[in-house]
Every structure is written in structure tokens, then in C-alpha cells.
Amino acid sequence: MDEQGKVTLHDRTFELYLTEEELLSYIRAMADQINHDYKESLPLVIPVLNGAFMVAADLLKELTIPCELSFTKLSSYSGTSTTGTVKTLIGLGEDIANRDVIILEDIVDTGITLEKLYAETKKFNPKSIRIASLLLKPEAYHNRIKIDYVGKEIPNKFIVGYGLDYDGLGRNLRNIYVVTKD
Ligand code: IMP
Ligand code: MG
Numbered sequence: 001m002d003e004q005g006k007v008t009l010h011d012r013t014f015e016l017y018l019t020e021e022e023l024l025s026y027i028r029a030m031a032d033q034i035n036h037d038y039k040e041s042l043p044l045v046i047p048v049l050n051g052a053f054m055v056a057a058d059l060l061k062e063l064t065i066p067c068e069l070s071f072t073k074l075s076s077y078s079g080t081s082t083t084g085t086v087k088t089l090i091g092l093g094e095d096i097a098n099r100d101v102i103i104l105e106d107i108v109d110t111g112i113t114l115e116k117l118y119a120e121t122k123k124f125n126p127k128s129i130r131i132a133s134l135l136l137k138p139e140a141y142h143n144r145i146k147i148d149y150v151g152k153e154i155p156n157k158f159i160v161g162y163g164l165d166y167d168g169l170g171r172n173l174r175n176i177y178v179v180t181k182d
Contacts, residue, residue, distance in 0.1 A: 007160070007177050009169040014160055014177035018152070023134070023162055023176065024058060026151030030132055031062030033149055034102065037130075042066050044099045044126075046092075048117065049073040050171065051106035054163035055134045055151075059104065070095060074113060096124035102149075105133040106163045109156075111143030118145055135159075 007014045034043070042065075047056035049071050060069060072091040101121060108114055114131065121129055132149035139156040141147075160166045161173035170177070 006180075007170070007173065009160060009166045012166060013180045014166075014170075015180055016175055017159060017178040018162075018176040020162070020174045023055075023151070026134060027055060027058050028062055030134075030149045030151050031059055034059075034132065035062075035064050038065050038067070038100065038102075041100045042068065043102050044068045044070060044096065045102045045104055046070055046072050046096075046121070047104040048106070048113070049091075051163045051165070052104050052134075053171075055106050056104055059132070072117065074117060092120055092124060094124060096121060096126045098125065098127050100128045101126040101130070103129065103131050105131070107135040107137070107159075108133045108147060109137050109140045111141045111145065114145060115143055134162075 005016060045056070045060065045063075045067055047053065047069070050073070053071075056069070056071070060067070070091065070093075074090075103114070103117060103121065105114065108131075118129065118131070130148040131145065133147050134151040136147055136150045136153050137156045138153050158166070158179045159176050160170035160179075161176040163171050164176065165171045166179075
């Protein structure tokens with residue numbers, strides 16, 4: 001696997017799309033806004049596993065305000081397209097009551113995952129819920145839930161790396177790669 005150029009995972013080839021440096025600059029910009037908005041509060045950041053593990057680590061290093069962290073897990077993906085149903089949801093609990101919650105996603109695509117998570121989070125009576133996502137595919141997103149902090153908007157193409165996978169592979173890549181047409 002050539003980390004700088006092309007990457008092959010299963011039956012697909014991917015080419016370099018967003019470098020680690022670019023990703024970190026988007027994350028710093030998101031962190032600046034969060035540091036500004038939560039000066040008076042102690043937010044609970046809830047990253048969505050598995051995909052958000054890398055952005056969680058890098059975003060939290062850039063937060064200068066006091067904050068807490070609690071992971072949750074769900075998934076709606078099989079291969080390169082959404083299955084339309086969210087399969088698992090674990091890790092949300094009573095600790096959310098009266099808290100300022102920030103749900104942290106690696107990427108928002110159709111928004112199906114987010115819709116489910118948002119509804120489930122609300123049941124625990126948080127004081128507020130905001131959404132942060134490193135990446136957003138606006139062409140695929142047809143949902144009214146506002147994404148409060150977006151690192152970068154990208155076209156509706158399948159990507160891997162920096163936590164994102166193609167059938168389990170590619171999460172370990174430090175850059176993001178986009179699927180090639182062939
Ligand atoms: P949604 O429910 O369609 O918004 O999909 C959200 C989840 O699907 C994300 O949290 C990712 O884990 C995964 N996902 C969406 N787009 C991609 C992609 O291009 N590559 C890999 N995973 C993706
Ligand atoms: Mg995800």
C-alpha cells in the first residue's frame with residue numbers, strides 16, 4: 001500500500017484526496033468555533049464509533065475548554081452504500097441529562113445515522129445538542145437537522161481513510177482517499 005498515491009482495498013482502488021495536514025486544518029477551525037461557543041459550559045463530546053475515532057482524538061487535542069468524552073456506536077453501512085437502517089446503538093446513557101452535548105461524526109452522508117442518534121440522544125434530556133462533523137456530503141444529505149460545525153463539504157463520492165472504511169479496511173490510513181472510476 002502506497003500511502004502517498006494510490007491505495008487498493010478489497011476490489012477497489014482509491015486515490016489521495018485530503019491530506020492529514022488538510023484534515024487537521026479543518027479540525028482546528030472547528031475547534032476554534034467550539035472553544036468560542038462553549039466558554040461558559042462543560043460540553044460532553046459524543047463521537048460516533050467506529051469512524052469518528054481519529055477525528056475525536058485530533059479534535060479533543062485542539063479543545064482548550066474543559067470538556068468530557070463519551071463514545072457511542074452505531075452503523076448503517078454495508079460496502080460502499082448505506083443500507084438505510086441503523087443496526088446498532090450502544091453507549092448512550094443517563095450521563096447526558098442536563099448536559100450540553102456535541103455529537104461528533106466523521107462524515108454525514110444521507111443523515112440517516114444522525115437522525116437516529118439525535119432522536120435517541122434527546123430521550124436522555126440533554127440541555128442542548130449540537131452536531132459536529134468533519135465532512136459533509138450536501139448532495140446526499142436530505143435532513144432538517146442542522147450540522148452546527150462542519151470541517152469540509154465534499155462531493156457525493158465514496159472515500160476511505162482517517163477512520164473511514166471500505167468493508168472494514170482503510171480506517172488506519174492517515175490521509176483520505178477517494179474511489180477511482182475503474
Ligand atoms: P449516513 O447515515 O448515510 O449519513 O451515513 C453515515 C455513516 O456512514 C458515517 O458515519 C460513516 O461511518 C459512513 N459513511 C458515509 N459516507 C462514507 C464514505 O464515503 N466512506 C466511508 N464511510 C462512509
Ligand atoms: Mg460513522
